[in-house]
Amino acid sequence: MKYFNKSLLTLLISSVCAPNFVSADVQISGFGSIVAGRTLDDVTLDNVGYDWSKPPSAENPPSITKEQILTADFYDVGQYNNDFSFKSETIFALQIVADMGDKLKVTGQIVAKGTDDFSPEFDWYYLTYQATDELTLMAGRRNIPMYYFSEYSEVGYAYPWMRPPSNLYWWQVTQFNGVHAMYEFSLGDFSNTVTFFYGNEYSNDNKEMEYYEVLYGGSPSAVNEYWTDIIGMNWNLSGDFFDVRFVYFQNDRDRDVIAQDGSIGDYTPFSQQFLGFGGTIDLSRFTFLFDWNLVTYDDAHGTEFPTYLISAVYNMDDFHPYISYSKADHKRDKRENTQDYEEHYMLSYGIRYDFNPSASFKIQYDTFVDEAVPESGWRYHGDSDTVTIGVDFIF
């Protein structure tokens, strides 16, 4: 993958720099966010290393008290603690689109994130072929169109909040290599886009899974996460004051937890289904945003993750105060205890101020409430109160 990135980078740089090499019309644009924040207090949460075979004691405490942590970006493990930090969510991205004529374009996004010490990486690279006025074909690396805000979840300028609620956007895989067929049509005054997609993601050295392995006492040399045969569709319907989207996809899941000695731990593969309905309703003074999702596994537990988000924004010229509530739950339908697993909500409020047509200032306060039963082993996020301030921009 790294080799491919480098050769593509070389190709793109040479095509930008050497005019005699190209006939392509190249456009450069970009987006970014400079965000800083911190959590405000301490929290008591489950000791994930608790030894259940021994009685609780000072050496084996069932719960521990430490500084609050808010995971603002699960995929990249971008977290806030009591130290004011710019690294968790700050991001800078450059998009290069080369139009090669004959309805063919290639797009690359070079993204530098604070969580990766700003080392730039090609996060997106894909070809677009405009087959007809209605049909667009794309092939390459893009975000999986999971949640309503997934595809542009890193473009802070595109939505009112600091980020789409992180307690829903928590998956260890957000991108894939695949193909998309996008068909656009009108129904009366409504525009429709139906997209079918298929692809795979072999996420070697998965950062989020490695973080959780270590959190639960492991010391893996790597965790490789595989989402294969990702197949599904999106249906986007929009009118003058609303935009709604339906999504369904399914894929196979597998994981290699590789120990220091190179041995691979046992893991039972399963498949998952993702269902969602979300949208935006724009009533000029007020904007309402919502998303409802259900992820189900066909595993031995009958695992389900029902999640939802509701948010309201008040539009007052360049000021947009907002509030949002997002709730995530984890159920196990085939177990005797179906309910007592991971469960949390986030209540966030803040204000977006459009001080420039291409830049906005935001300040947000998040209350994360971990509703997992104490000492169930699932209360590992812990409550937190977080303040973040930032500027989002596009160019």
Added chain:
Amino acid sequence: MFKQYNKKHPSIMRISLLVGMLSTHSVFAEIAVIVNTSNSSTLDKTSIERIFMGKMKKFSNGLVALPLNAAKSMNSRDEFNKAVIGRSSSQVNAFWSKLVFTGKGNMPRELSSDAEIISTISSNQGAIGYIDSGSITGDVKVIAKF
């Protein structure tokens, strides 16, 4: 009586404030939406909005629409967005950023003066743009004023 007068006083203030806010709008120059002189399509405000938001790609006569924006620094851009799209330029840009950075749409091309918009439209059958009413010439057809 005195009490009533006191009660009314703030609402008069509010009304005059409102009138003041409304009249600020009329102080700004009128915006003319223009197309190529050969373009026979009729467009209502909603259709113009849909063309500029990338939701309608063709005119009623089947011609592919090529919307043209005034540069970000031009007042007509903000005026058009407010009057026709019903949103601030920032909100319109936020809408487009979702499409541009997911490869699902291209923001209308930007031109840096009314003269450039007029010359581009006069030489492109499907082009549509907006200019300050004061800049109108016979090279283009005005289809709406806001």
